[in-house]
Amino acid sequence: MTSRISARFAACARENRPALVTFTMAGDPDLATSQAILNALPGAGADVVELGMPFSDPMADGPGIQMAGQRALKAGQTLRKTLGMVEAFRKTDGETPIVLMGYYNPIYIFGVDAFVAAANQAGVDGLIIVDLPPEEDEELCLPTLRAGLNFIRLTTPTTDDRRLPVVLKNTSGFVYYVSMTGITGAVIKSRTAVGEAVRRIKGHTELPVAVGFGIKTAEDAAIIGKDADGVVVGTALCNAIGDSLDNGLATAKTVEAARTLVASLAAGVRRARA
Secondary structure (H helix, E strand, C coil): CCCCHHHHHHHHHHHHEEEEEEEEEEECEEEEEEEECCCCCCHHCCCCCECCCCCCCCCCCHHHHHHHHHHHHHHCHHHHHHHHHHHHHHCCCCCEEEEEEEEEHHHHHHCCHHHHHHHHHCCCEEEEEECCCHCCCCHHHHHHHHHHCCEEEEEECCCCCHHHHHHCCCCCEEEEEEECCCCCCCCCCCHHHHHHHHHHHHHHCCCCCCEEEECCCCHHHHHHCCCCEEEEEEEHHHHHHHHHEECCCCCCCCHHHHHHHHHHHHHHCCCCCC
């Protein structure tokens, strides 16, 4: 499947560098500021944007992303507003891939067919739904693929060679390798093990492999990017946004805090293979 996602990873590969994939929570800390952050990410150096769909029970997320989701929900963010953010983004950027990331419950409540159609119309490129295993592909994965969107699957250190073909069967766009067992925001214990895992996964698929969880700095991005096709940063960006707030409210520093961190990370991925 040719898509904005595959085109962007191919372009990064031609530049002999990994893609920088940045995660930000839709609606954090408020809709207008979140839209401004989203719009600023590509210019700061993000190659692919993961836009979080806030959910009240984010079981895979660490404190940084949980707090971002709570701020967004408190500010009134909804799934429909998140789709509206993508639609607004597409008015000025038709090239940067956007992947919606989150949990199945809000989509189920919205209605799968209605959601997939609305996401397609808004300009979404793919989905990462962390609590839907391959055994439930009929629920959302296959309708998403039929609509021409990518469905990106997570793999982990516990996904062995017997399980990988099942996980990869309907995966498209890229493979997201979770670098550790546990929640977002923890520290990578062995970068060597991450590189070995990426090579093992690439033995099963021609899709790009992006690594997330535990990548916080430009140095982390440069090191992980030596082996990975993409480097995913979420918690550090959510924390930078959170640290810029005043009693939970956006300040004049908020958008710039996101832009500055992403620019630093972008410099890191660009020297990963120098």
